[in-house]
Amino acid sequence: MKITVWGCRGSLPSPGPEKIIYGGNTSCVQVELKNTLIVLDGGSGIQRLGSHINRDITEVHIMLSHLHIDHTMGLGFFLPLYNPNVTVHMWGPATSEESLLQRLRRYFSPPLFPVRLSELPKHPVIHELHDSTFDIGEINIKTNYICHPGPTLGFRLQYKDSVFAYMPDHEIPLGAPNFPNEPEWTSGYDIAKDADLLFHDSQYRPAEYASRVGWGHSSIEDTLAFAKLCRVKKLALFHHDPMHTDVQLNQLHADFIANRNFDFEVGLCAEGNVYELG
Amino acid sequence: MAQQPLELILARQFADSLNIAVFLVDPAGNLLFYNESAEGILGIRFSETGSMPVNEWSSVFTPTDVQGKRLPPEGLPLVQTLSTQKPAQGSFYIESKKGQRYLITVNSFPISGKPDRYLGAMALFWKIELP
Numbered sequence: 001m002k003i004t005v006w007g008c009r010g011s012l013p014s015p016g017p018e019k020i021i022y023g024g025n026t027s028c029v030q031v032e033l034k035n036t037l038i039v040l041d042g043g044s045g046i047q048r049l050g051s052h053i054n055r056d057i058t059e060v061h062i063m064l065s066h067l068h069i070d071h072t073m074g075l076g077f078f079l080p081l082y083n084p085n086v087t088v089h090m091w092g093p094a095t096s097e098e099s100l101l102q103r104l105r106r107y108f109s110p111p112l113f114p115v116r117l118s119e120l121p122k123h124p125v126i127h128e129l130h131d132s133t134f135d136i137g138e139i140n141i142k143t144n145y146i147c148h149p150g151p152t153l154g155f156r157l158q159y160k161d162s163v164f165a166y167m168p169d170h171e172i173p174l175g176a177p178n179f180p181n182e183p184e185w186t187s188g189y190d191i192a193k194d195a196d197l198l199f200h201d202s203q204y205r206p207a208e209y210a211s212r213v214g215w216g217h218s219s220i221e222d223t224l225a226f227a228k229l230c231r232v233k234k235l236a237l238f239h240h241d242p243m244h245t246d247v248q249l250n251q252l253h254a255d256f257i258a259n260r261n262f263d264f265e266v267g268l269c270a271e272g273n274v275y276e277l278g
Numbered sequence: 279m280a281q282q283p284l285e286l287i288l289a290r291q292f293a294d295s296l297n298i299a300v301f302l303v304d305p306a307g308n309l310l311f312y313n314e315s316a317e318g319i320l321g322i323r324f325s326e327t328g329s330m331p332v333n334e335w336s337s338v339f340t341p342t343d344v345q346g347k348r349l350p351p352e353g354l355p356l357v358q359t360l361s362t363q364k365p366a367q368g369s370f371y372i373e374s375k376k377g378q379r380y381l382i383t384v385n386s387f388p389i390s391g392k393p394d395r396y397l398g399a400m401a402l403f404w405k406i407e408l409p
Contacts, residue, residue, distance in 0.1 A: 094393040130395060131391075144284065145284040151392055175287040184281055185282060186287070
């Protein structure tokens with residue numbers, strides 16, 4: 001699997017000269033394997049992805065971890081949606097009452113957006129997910145609800161022995177008073193366990209998290225502890241706070257990662273990063 | 279051991295935060311957790327009992343009706359919820375592991391996750407102080 005980061009900023013696009021290294025686009029990750037193209041989340045990063053996609057592609061699978069606006073705001077600017085030769089599948093979390101299609105229509109309608117889903121040259125195929133397991137091409141995908149306000153999924157993508165786990169918005173310790181000691185009672189554990197690569201929310205410094213409990217995001221210390229608990233091989237810190245500049249993110253690295261020994265590789269995700277698994 | 283569904287993880291955390299007695303079971307009725315307030319009524323810490331199957335926890339605290347007649351498992355609200363996946367309510371006596379007899383009221387309800395996943399059940403219970 002080839003994994004490319006098109007956006008790893010949290011909450012709000014925040015481009016600018018002080019965010020050149022890590023980028024300002026919100027969540028969007030491309031996963032490629034042979035002819036299979038999966039896009040994790042439709043944040044503002046999906047706009048650039050859409051203009052770089054192979055023109056011969058006929059099918060794209062967009063998997064939405066949840067429908068907060070920073071994960072959906074780029075959908076309407078994804079060029080393959082306007083190409084009648086491309087079938088776009090949209091996958092996202094199920095709720096009890098309102099269908100995924102109805103919720104997506106809220107975005108694809110005035111006053112938020114001028115083009116309705118029904119006005120696209122080819123209507124996307126909508127799929128609802130919960131605690132699910134299925135295959136797309138040769139990639140096996142497992143989804144679980146994870147701890148974040150509103151229905152939110154974590155994704156585990158497996159090809160042969162290689163596992164990529166993706167949880168961009170996840171507040172790990174909220175339901176786990178004995179964290180990080182009980183895998184059975186830790187949200188997201190089954191998604192991340194033994195993963196070769198984990199993209200995980202690390203929006204806050206510990207001191208920032210203390211005043212933001214319940215907002216749905218994790219501190220870098222909790223994410224590092226989670227990666228250790230799950231025995232991941234490589235951790236890529238994701239969903240950078242929109243207020244954190246490159247200088248501040250480099251300082252975060254210096255304060256919490258540099259000069260410490262981990263059982264796994266760890267680094268900060270940056271727009272444009274490419275990871276190869278398998 | 280596999281991870282529990284998010285709804286049960288949050289239910290356990292919620293129970294752990296309350297000062298009302300709470301008992302949490304999976305869809306098969308296996309005891310997953312009871313909190314400190316429940317420990318006070320049941321007379322034994324959860325760390326001492328660990329998980330128990332439904333046929334064990336439904337009898338170990340010797341539930342009886344007001345006449346002192348032993349209640350079968352299906353007479354307990356939580357067991358009813360497990361079989362019907364609907365809320366249930368009832369009052370009965372139990373005997374704590376410390377030998378004290380209490381009249382308790384139990385309200386049980388199913389834990390159903392989105393979109394329609396039956397994941398277990400939870401019972402909240404109170405001691406009734408007799409005049």
